[in-house]
Amino acid sequence: MNRGLKYMKVFISWSGDTSLKVAQQLREWLPYVINSIKPYVSSEDIDKGARWSTDIAKELEDSTFGILCVTKDNLEAPWLSFEAGALSKTMEKSFVTPFLFDIKRSEIKGPILQFQSTIFEKDDIKKLVKTLNKACGESGIPDDRLEKTFNVWYPNLEENLNA
Numbered sequence: 653m654n655r656g657l658k659y660m661k662v663f664i665s666w667s668g669d670t671s672l673k674v675a676q677q678l679r680e681w682l683p684y685v686i687n688s689i690k691p692y693v694s695s696e697d698i699d700k701g702a703r704w705s706t707d708i709a710k711e712l713e714d715s716t717f718g719i720l721c722v723t724k725d726n727l728e729a730p731w732l733s734f735e736a737g738a739l740s741k742t743m744e745k746s747f748v749t750p751f752l753f754d755i756k757r758s759e760i761k762g763p764i765l766q767f768q769s770t771i772f773e774k775d776d777i778k779k780l781v782k783t784l785n786k787a788c789g790e791s792g793i794p795d796d797r798l799e800k801t802f803n804v805w806y807p808n809l810e811e812n813l814n815a
């Protein structure tokens with residue numbers, strides 16, 4: 653492993669069972685496509701016995717990219733809005749995208765509307781991956797390799813999310 657490799661922390665926010673499953677799939681899938689991404693999902697990445705509020709606050713502060721897993725079940729969840737606000741604290745340095753699963757853009761209301769969303773569709777997810785790669789800066793991968801890697805791994809994500 654390259655010791656000089658820098659990771660870009662990606663905070664994946666969820667609220668509710670469906671949203672959690674989407675978050676877990678993205679957490680597992682994203683590093684296969686862009687290996688310099690280090691996703692964080694609270695249910696998976698907080699050590700037992702740790703103070704979850706302190707751990708989440710630290711991750712929110714250190715992350716430069718946030719993905720909010722939005723479903724019909726959690727559209728009104730205050731936790732998503734809180735984490736969206738915390739992630740967007742430094743707008744010039746951080747990105748926040750709602751990842752819409754089984755919900756239409758027209759159904760989104762409230763503060764989450766201000767962010768450019770991603771829908772569960774191949775071309776839109778490819779745009780998200782390109783944005784993530786660009787945000788990685790020097791530790792991103794060349795566009796041609798990103799295209800090939802995405803095409804290899806996308807069917808895996810699609811199959812797992814549809815399940």
